[in-house]
Amino acid sequence: MPALKLTPYKCRITWLGLVPEERPDIRSVPVDDVELTYAGVQGEMHSGLTRPACVRVKEQFARGTEIANTRQLSIVSAEELAEIAAQMGLEAMDPAWLGASMVVEGVPDFSHLPPSARLQGPDGASLVIDMQNRPCLFPAREIDKDHPGRGPKFKAAAKGRRGVTAWVEREGRMAVGDALRLFVPDQRAWRPGK
Amino acid sequence: MPALKLTPYKCRITWLGLVPEERPDIRSVPVDDVELTYAGVQGEMHSGLTRPACVRVKEQFARGTEIANTRQLSIVSAEELAEIAAQMGLEAMDPAWLGASMVVEGVPDFSHLPPSARLQGPDGASLVIDMQNRPCLFPAREIDKDHPGRGPKFKAAAKGRRGVTAWVEREGRMAVGDALRLFVPDQRAWRPGK
Numbered sequence: 001m002p003a004l005k006l007t008p009y010k011c012r013i014t015w016l017g018l019v020p021e022e023r024p025d026i027r028s029v030p031v032d033d034v035e036l037t038y039a040g041v042q043g044e045m046h047s048g049l050t051r052p053a054c055v056r057v058k059e060q061f062a063r064g065t066e067i068a069n070t071r072q073l074s075i076v077s078a079e080e081l082a083e084i085a086a087q088m089g090l091e092a093m094d095p096a097w098l099g100a101s102m103v104v105e106g107v108p109d110f111s112h113l114p115p116s117a118r119l120q121g122p123d124g125a126s127l128v129i130d131m132q133n134r135p136c137l138f139p140a141r142e143i144d145k146d147h148p149g150r151g152p153k154f155k156a157a158a159k160g161r162r163g164v165t166a167w168v169e170r171e172g173r174m175a176v177g178d179a180l181r182l183f184v185p186d187q188r189a190w191r192p193g194k
Numbered sequence: 195m196p197a198l199k200l201t202p203y204k205c206r207i208t209w210l211g212l213v214p215e216e217r218p219d220i221r222s223v224p225v226d227d228v229e230l231t232y233a234g235v236q237g238e239m240h241s242g243l244t245r246p247a248c249v250r251v252k253e254q255f256a257r258g259t260e261i262a263n264t265r266q267l268s269i270v271s272a273e274e275l276a277e278i279a280a281q282m283g284l285e286a287m288d289p290a291w292l293g294a295s296m297v298v299e300g301v302p303d304f305s306h307l308p309p310s311a312r313l314q315g316p317d318g319a320s321l322v323i324d325m326q327n328r329p330c331l332f333p334a335r336e337i338d339k340d341h342p343g344r345g346p347k348f349k350a351a352a353k354g355r356r357g358v359t360a361w362v363e364r365e366g367r368m369a370v371g372d373a374l375r376l377f378v379p380d381q382r383a384w385r386p387g388k
Contacts, residue, residue: 002253003325009386038243038262049232049243059196060314060377061364067320068232068363108386115379116309116325120254126261131197131310131379169262170255183254185309185325189383192203192302 004118004183011119011180014078015095015103019045026099026138033175034101036125036168040072041101047072056134069167070130073101075119076163077110087157088143088150097142100163102174107182111161118169118183125172133162198312198377205313205374208272209289209297213239220293220332227369228295230319230362234266235295241266250328263361264324267295269313270357271304281351282337282344291336294357296368301376305355312363312377319366327356 017028018041040047051069053061061067081093081103095103107113115131135158144151174180211222212235234241245263247255255261275287275297289297301307309325329352338345368374 002250003328004251004253006253007386056196057198059198059200060312060320060375061318065318065364068322068361070322070363109384112381112384114309114384115381118254124255124259126254128262128264132381134197167262169264170259181254184384187306187309187326190303190306190308190378192201 003186005186007182007184009107009182011104011106011182013102013174013176013178013180014105015100016174016176017096017100017102018043019099019101021045025142027096027142028099028101030096033173035173036127037171038168040069040168044072044101046074046101070128071165072167073127073165074099074133074163075102075104075110075127075129075166076100076161077107078103078105079108080110080161080163084154084157084161088153090143090147090150094146097146098139098162104180111163113164113182114184116185119166119180120170120183121172121174121178121180123172124170125168125174126170127166128169129164129166131164132160133165135159135162197380199380201376201378203301203376205298205300205376207296207368207370207372207374208299209294210368210370211290211294211296212237213293213295215239219336221290221336222293222295224290227367229367230321231365232362234263234362238266238295240268240295264322265359266361267321267359268293268327268357269296269298269304269321269323269360270294270355271301272297272299273302274304274355274357278348278351278355282347284337284341284344288340291340292333292356298374305357307358307376308378310379313360313374314364314377315366315368315372315374317366318364319362319368320364321360322363323358323360325358326354327359329353329356 140151334345
């Protein structure tokens with residue numbers, strides 16, 4: 001009676017990055033592999049079992065309230081990055097501009113993956129997808145530094161393509177090139193109006 | 195840009211229970227309130243920041259593998275318990291038979307709440323819903339002890355009505371009678387075939 005089902009999608013890591021704890025801006029720095037602990041990516045600015053509540057959850061928590069950290073990783077898809085770039089008139093989107101932790105390819109409609117989906121690497125390390133990420137204004141600043149005038153186009157182009165946030169369910173290592181298995185909750189949609 | 199939206203449902207806690215760590219069976223014992231920590235309900239058999247993987251996640255993990263504990267609480271709805279009871283020819287379902295942690299009323303189609311939904315209590319304590327729970331065979335044994343011959347009807351009657359599993363996002367206290375606010379991810383369904 002598993003509650004998660006394996007999907008047929010071949011998901012592959014094409015890029016990994018981390019935002020250093022002492023950072024000058026939101027950019028992430030490319031790395032070949034990451035060590036995942038229950039607190040997130042070791043040495044990463046977003047790591048922590050808990051985090052102070054930010055403006056994204058202001059409907060629920062006063063800013064700074066300690067809450068469980070479901071935003072340890074920011075995962076985006078290569079396909080959606082290409083769509084954002086095309087819409088912005090850029091050749092490519094550098095995931096570092098977004099402060100992304102991981103780029104994957106092979107999963108259609110990636111940003112709308114069902115919440116509580118799982119991505120599992122070759123050594124068994126597993127990530128829980130919390131939900132869709134939302135475009136914020138900071139990437140626009142980074143894009144504008146490299147492509148003056150293009151930054152302001154980011155927010156609209158990234159809508160619905162900003163990837164997902166995730167946290168570590170099982171510790172382990174993930175590396176560029178790894179194939180990930182994608183599991184999604186095996187349940188129908190909520191029907192509150194039935 | 196909050197990723198969660200408040201729903202209009204008035205959700206109220208009608209029962210709380212905990213399964214003692216030294217337990218003779220799966221039954222939970224009713225309590226008036228619970229203290230929620232990041233490890234779950236204090237003094238509860240299912241508490242823990244991590245848990246050993248069980249048969250429910252055998253597609254992902256070898257049995258006993260240490261994983262994050264997203265099954266700290268088992269939450270069921272009063273309405274769905276009444277439906278199960280009716281289908282089994284019982285006057286009422288005792289949530290203790292299920293080893294439930296919490297019974298709530300007021301949310302339609304409760305077992306199919308969107309994964310990653312949040313339930314928040316009056317003091318700000320917050321639970322993350324991982325996903326639908328699945329009927330197992332143990333409640334049938336407990337029902338059969340109190341209503342001989344009825345136990346075997348449980349599994350079919352409980353299908354799609356077995357509630358959800360949840361874990362603690364913000365610490366605090368919840369008590370019988372508390373009103374909970376229900377937030378759900380503000381995103382459309384996944385469309386992998388688009």
